[in-house]
Amino acid sequence: MGVIPEALLSHLSENTKVDYYSKVLHGKKLFYLLMYGISENDRLSQRTLEDTFNDPVFKLLFNLDQSESVCRSSIPERLSKIDSDFFKQMYECIYEQFRELYTETYKLKYNLIRVDSTIVSETCNKLMEGLSQLRY
DSSP states (O other), X not given: OTTSOHHHHHHHHHHHTTXXXXXXOOHHHHHHHHHHHHHHOSSOOHHHHHHHHHOHHHHHHTTOOTTOOOOTTHHHHHHHHSOHHHHHHHHHHHHHHHHHHSOHHHHXXXXXXXXXXXXXXXXXXXXXXXXXXXXX
């Protein structure tokens, strides 16, 4: 998270207009919430994201107003309305940062590769389907 420039988040929020009607869950905050939630929780849910956002430690880490809070139902509502291009551009930027930080040797040593999660998910589903048919 430390390699993501604050200015980039602000710039992308402005260019994609993700904060146009948002009162609390601005694009930057939602990005922080999702990234932190993924890294800190085994399973993401509306409840865990609500608890994470309302946690004083989260607010302190990301320099957010301690008095702000969100309710569980506002998170999926916000996710359904936000421009996905904001996250796409964030991903591209983070990938470029990663690519510049680590050498090919380092990436190979730790098996750090770029994959399409849809392909991984589909492959896993097909494998599970095949294994379940073998049992019968």
